[in-house]
Amino acid sequence: MHAYGPVPSRRLGRSLGVSPIPLKTCSYNCIYCQLGRTHRQQISRESFYPREEILKDVQKVIDTSKTDYITFAGDGEPALCKDLGWLIRQCKKNWQIPVAVITNASLLFMKDVRQDLKESDVLLSKLDAGSEDVFRRLNRPDNSIGFEEMLEGQVDFRQEYSGKIWLEVMLVAGLNDSDISLMDIRKAIELIKPEEIYISVPTRPPAEPWVMPPVPERIIRAHEIIGSALDLTQYESGEFGLGDFTDVRTAIIEICSRHPLREEQARAIEKKFAKAGCIDEMLSKNILVRVEYRNISYLLPAGFVRGPHTGD
Numbered sequence: 216m217h218a219y220g221p222v223p224s225r226r227l228g229r230s231l232g233v234s235p236i237p238l239k240t241c242s243y244n245c246i247y248c249q250l251g252r253t254h255r256q257q258i259s260r261e262s263f264y265p266r267e268e269i270l271k272d273v274q275k276v277i278d279t280s281k282t283d284y285i286t287f288a289g290d291g292e293p294a295l296c297k298d299l300g301w302l303i304r305q306c307k308k309n310w311q312i313p314v315a316v317i318t319n320a321s322l323l324f325m326k327d328v329r330q331d332l333k334e335s336d337v338l339l340s341k342l343d344a345g346s347e348d349v350f351r352r353l354n355r356p357d358n359s360i361g362f363e364e365m366l367e368g369q370v371d372f373r374q375e376y377s378g379k380i381w382l383e384v385m386l387v388a389g390l391n392d393s394d395i396s397l398m399d400i401r402k403a404i405e406l407i408k409p410e411e412i413y414i415s416v417p418t419r420p421p422a423e424p425w426v427m428p429p430v431p432e433r434i435i436r437a438h439e440i441i442g443s444a445l446d447l448t449q450y451e452s453g454e455f456g457l458g459d460f461t462d463v464r465t466a467i468i469e470i471c472s473r474h475p476l477r478e479e480q481a482r483a484i485e486k487k488f489a490k491a492g493c494i495d496e497m498l499s500k501n502i503l504v505r506v507e508y509r510n511i512s513y514l515l516p517a518g519f520v521r522g523p524h525t526g527d
């Protein structure tokens with residue numbers, strides 16, 4: 216299935232997710248990625264699946280009364296899908312629901328990517344670094360992407376785009392939370408001119424287990440330096456749309472392979488299906504694994520490639 220949800224999103228309300236790319240296909244390999252390490256790192260665009268098949272999956276799960284946004288995101292960098300512009304246009308034509316794209320913005324230096332993303336209403340983009348060195352250590356981009364080129368792409372896109380840009384800065388302790396790093400980020404943001412800026416921290420199990428959010432004082436300092444940013448450091452709340460799912464196992468595996476579930480969220484889904492014992496059975500059979508991160512227990516599919524804490 217390429218479409219899932221709607222899932223509760225802190226910024227998009229009830230967001231119906233669409234993933235047009237294979238799991239963990241990305242131009243970055245961010246140390247904090249909640250999907251684990253990148254399996255397939257590339258910058259070349261492809262039609263990974265027939266575009267009609269993706270659209271058909273959206274049709275299956277769409278609930279126009281309960282969907283605030285159709286959001287292209289999911290399993291990596293959606294701009295790697297060559298059909299993204301067509302898919303956005305079809306969604307807007309068929310369902311008249313605003314379309315958002317969650318992107319790492321690294322491919323905006325390519326004209327065809329800018330062209331496709333211009334079809335969206337909101338671009339949720341990312342900028343975690345204001346220098347080449349931090350960029351390489353934190354986002355671990357494909358070797359062919361340089362910091363200046365990535366930034367220039369974002370600046371060019373801003374000039375051509377009439378939709379809204381909501382830019383997120385993910386803070387990681389010891390990587391980009393020093394005054395110098397934060398000032399570099401601020402300078403870059405001033406060039407991009409997004410409508411909104413969000414400061415967030417890793418809340419779900421990261422690709423590298425040593426990744427931690429900065430201490431509260433540094434988060435406050437980040438707000439002072441970056442200025443007028445909204446805080447996105449809390450956990451999301453709300454219910455997951457269970458759409459087409461007819462059994463609890465598939466629902467939990469599908470959702471948590473894209474959006475690691477807090478154990479309490481997974482148990483609430485189990486309750487809805489009135490299937491007590493399913494999660495424990497999947498844990499005992501090693502279909503699911505429990506991962507502790509910041510004293511919260513998450514459930515992940517056992518096959519996820521992560522750091523050494525995968526088997527906890």
Ligand code: SF4
Nearest residue numbers: 241243245248291319
């Ligand atoms: S956080 Fe996003 S941009 Fe970074 S590796 Fe994961 S999917 Fe790619």
